[in-house]
Amino acid sequence: MIITDKNLGMLALVAAIMLIITLVMYSGGYTPQINFEKGAPLIQGLDPAQVATVKLNQAGLTVTLLSDNDKGFTIEERGNYPADKEKVRKLLLDCLNVKCGELVTEEVKNHASFHVLADSSEGITIRFLDKDGKTLAGMVVGKYAEREGGSYVRLLEQDAVYLSETSFAISASAMSYLNTKFFDFKETEIASVLVDRGAQQYAVLRDNAGELKLKDPPEGQRGKDYDLKNIFRSIESLVFKDVAPTGKIEITWNSTVEVTLKNGASYNIRFGVNANEDHLIQVKAGKPQATVEIPPNATEEELKEKNALIDALTAANEFNRLHDGWDYEISKWTTQKICKPLSEILEKAPEAPAPEPEATAGEAETSDNEVPE
Numbered sequence: 001m002i003i004t005d006k007n008l009g010m011l012a013l014v015a016a017i018m019l020i021i022t023l024v025m026y027s028g029g030y031t032p033q034i035n036f037e038k039g040a041p042l043i044q045g046l047d048p049a050q051v052a053t054v055k056l057n058q059a060g061l062t063v064t065l066l067s068d069n070d071k072g073f074t075i076e077e078r079g080n081y082p083a084d085k086e087k088v089r090k091l092l093l094d095c096l097n098v099k100c101g102e103l104v105t106e107e108v109k110n111h112a113s114f115h116v117l118a119d120s121s122e123g124i125t126i127r128f129l130d131k132d133g134k135t136l137a138g139m140v141v142g143k144y145a146e147r148e149g150g151s152y153v154r155l156l157e158q159d160a161v162y163l164s165e166t167s168f169a170i171s172a173s174a175m176s177y178l179n180t181k182f183f184d185f186k187e188t189e190i191a192s193v194l195v196d197r198g199a200q201q202y203a204v205l206r207d208n209a210g211e212l213k214l215k216d217p218p219e220g221q222r223g224k225d226y227d228l229k230n231i232f233r234s235i236e237s238l239v240f241k242d243v244a245p246t247g248k249i250e251i252t253w254n255s256t257v258e259v260t261l262k263n264g265a266s267y268n269i270r271f272g273v274n275a276n277e278d279h280l281i282q283v284k285a286g287k288p289q290a291t292v293e294i295p296p297n298a299t300e301e302e303l304k305e306k307n308a309l310i311d312a313l314t315a316a317n318e319f320n321r322l323h324d325g326w327d328y329e330i331s332k333w334t335t336q337k338i339c340k341p342l343s344e345i346l347e348k349a350p351e352a353p354a355p356e357p358e359a360t361a362g363e364a365e366t367s368d369n370e371v372p373e
Helices: 007-026 085-098 225-236 299-323 330-337 361-369
Strands: 052-056 063-065 071-073 101-103 124-129 133-144 150-155 163-165 192-194 202-206 212-214 220-221 241-243 252-261 266-273 279-286 326-330 347-348
Touching: 052 085, 052 192, 063 361, 101 279, 192 225, 192 299, 212 220, 212 266, 220 225, 225 330, 279 299
Parallel strands: none
Antiparallel strands: 052 063, 052 124, 063 071, 101 163, 124 133, 133 150, 150 163, 192 202, 192 252, 202 212, 220 347, 241 326, 252 266, 266 279, 279 326
8 A cells, every 4th residue: 555645644633533532531521431331430530529510300309509619519499508518428429439230222212111311200310510500421310120229320411221230319309418407415415495485484404313304393293204305305306397598488486495405505496387387496506605715824624614615606606607597397296395385294293192190208108118029
């Protein structure tokens, strides 16, 4: 074969194209899988640091996770309420760790049967976008293959459907990416609870033996042990069902509960209902009243106390930074357990045993002079 200038030009063009393809493939950018390789990740080359938005869609449900720089992600559908960092991290890892176990089909006509149609009512469609709104990568998670133990998946830009090596669960519910628990203390750490129902107030205290007692109950009555424990346990496990920015819902407030811990920390919980009779609360941490000034000649014990005070103040500020400006929906049953009317937690106190009658002088003398047989 005679190599002419034209042949050399064509070879140079092909070489240049191959070089460009090679550079793109190994530049660390997103590279969709073209040829099936068992065990290969479905999504390849996606840099999580470039992800500014994650969108999930399924059956009318939409979750939009927005990056808030170093602070993590917020949820657009909940007024940009902060998402739980660990739950978002797990979502990203679950998606990046999807491995292709089997190539199932490359026919578009089969997508519906495997529930991998994009933005359908059956599969979950996930998109990863950069700060400019450009899609970096996308995937559809279809139905679960019970016998094989995986899920049908495909990349948005490809027709090929794969069976993942292992099963995994991804949710398109906004609440799945929130930390819905308010407190991290145990009910045994609660020293007292003051319930204010407007026209009626009562307090439940923990005594030195750890028992719960109703403070100053009506004559001849006492607090039911089961109900008093339920108040403390329900506060410890308090969670919310939904959240909205304050002012979005008209609420009638009817009760307030003040919780004080053994370490002096305190929390205020405000209870109310809206027109739909949903039960809502607002929460706020109280700040320590003592000063944080540390004298130059402070003892080790004083330093320890001041450090504990600083920690408590920091915790209160962080709690309020998260919860200020939000109304939380909770279950009706939780409200009823914590804010019961006083009459419902009372029972008759056991009667004190009658004192034994005192012996008369004559009886006492006879008793002393008795001679044992």
